[in-house]
Amino acid sequence: MTKQHANWSPYDNNGGTCVAIAGSDYCVIAADTRMSTGYSILSRDYSKIHNCKADKAVLSSSGFQADVKALQKVLKSRHLVYQHQHNKQMSCPAMAQLLSNTLYFKRFFPYYAFNVLGGLDEEGKGCVFTYDAVGSYEKVGYSAQGSGSTLIMPFLDNQLKSPSPLLLPAQDAITPLSEPEAVDLVKTVFASATERDIYTGDKLEIMILKADGIRTEVMELRKTLSECWQHTLSIVLIRISTLGSLCYLELCLKFSCVVNRFSFSYL
């Protein structure tokens, strides 16, 4: 008798993209707010950024959000224990290694989370750490993870031109861009990724970390493939309703609500 394999998988991919850029005295961490499953949208307003209650490190993760939530909880409690034991907050490089070890301790049942950790190091310079699902990490000048990462990374490679940290004589991996320029770049990058990735869109949440604190910005992104069509449709509906065919209007409204919940719609 052939073995029956279970069709249930403990994992799911909720999509989304996270980006971080390190600067000379700031760090920008951004993520979209769309949470999907398969071809459906579960939420248009779900934050993927977690600030670990550390003023120098912010974690952003895409992938399976249940695992991400569990991972955030573990990190938060480990950070709290550290604060009690050492009477100070964890530095960003320390948090980076903690995250790596936390991920590796689930090596045989991994957290399905693709993380980017951003923050300021001991000298106040920006640092970004990028991870794979089981904890291998490296310090980089910028990184993108998630469903839109293959679209975003080549563009960041082109714009930020960060020299490799392995070169000898050593060159700084930090980008020379100023903070407003980096925020602008992030907005551009997400607007472009939204055009071509169905799992990225809705809103963009940007956190800017500087020595004096964390600032948050929110920007609207495209919600469906063709919002201009929705606008046209609504104008047409108003015109029709003035002619008196209210039942047709109701049908069109219902259709547009269904369309709203599908991340791809041929409109």
Add this chain to the structure above:
Amino acid sequence: MKLDTSGFETSMPTIGFGSSNDMLDGFSTVPSFDLPRTTDFDGFQKEAVQMVKPAKGTTTLAFIFKEGVMVAADSRASMGGYISSQSVKKIIEINPYMLGTMAGGAADCQFWHRNLGIKCRLHELANKRRISVSGASKLLANMLYSYRGMGLSVGTMIAGWDETGPGLYYVDNEGGRLKGDRFSVGSGSPYAYGVLDSGYKFDMTVEEASELARRSIYHATFRDGASGGVASVYHVGPNGWKKLSGDDVGELHYHYYPVPPAIAEQVMEEAAAE
């Protein structure tokens, strides 16, 4: 069939019981891992591996010569056809006189080398002298042997200088451990072996050896698509390791094979004429 997880149980008594075991903490014993509760462990691991997609595809090499050990590696990490990073540190600094190379799963290599570094330091503190390369590689091999068959992917070389002179061992995830003079690991290793074996002499100077190592990595990155990035070269001498060079392999190509100026000018003239 219930999985035999006795390999994960700590074999040492817990702290506070035996006074002779004061030094021991979680790091001296096999760390315990969460396991998924499934009847088909191998099938689950195969699926999990699909998700993790270990960064295979690499070229690392190391060889012993008169002046010590030369270690070199590329820096590309690929996930299938996508280059996930061009700046991966594949030469891991275990401690100031020992290096380890990374090939296979990036997280596996990073974690176990870090773990090895901790164990080596504990050995120093317990025995008031440095651990030998043979001892360190044995520690790593034994740790990996306990996880044999569970899907770890580690193909590493431990290079160092101890009281007996330069030492080089190859350790892999099956728990295999080989002592040798010349090793190359990874998808680009056949190309690297070709250049390395033909140019190798025991009586090389440090400069000649570093140039040989750099050239071998460059040739491997030239022909192997999964290798590339920056070619790093380290030297391990009696006073510890030192990084000798880190060059982008694209630039190395033009350094070794410069485009003759005549041809370049001709091409530019033709382009200008159009």
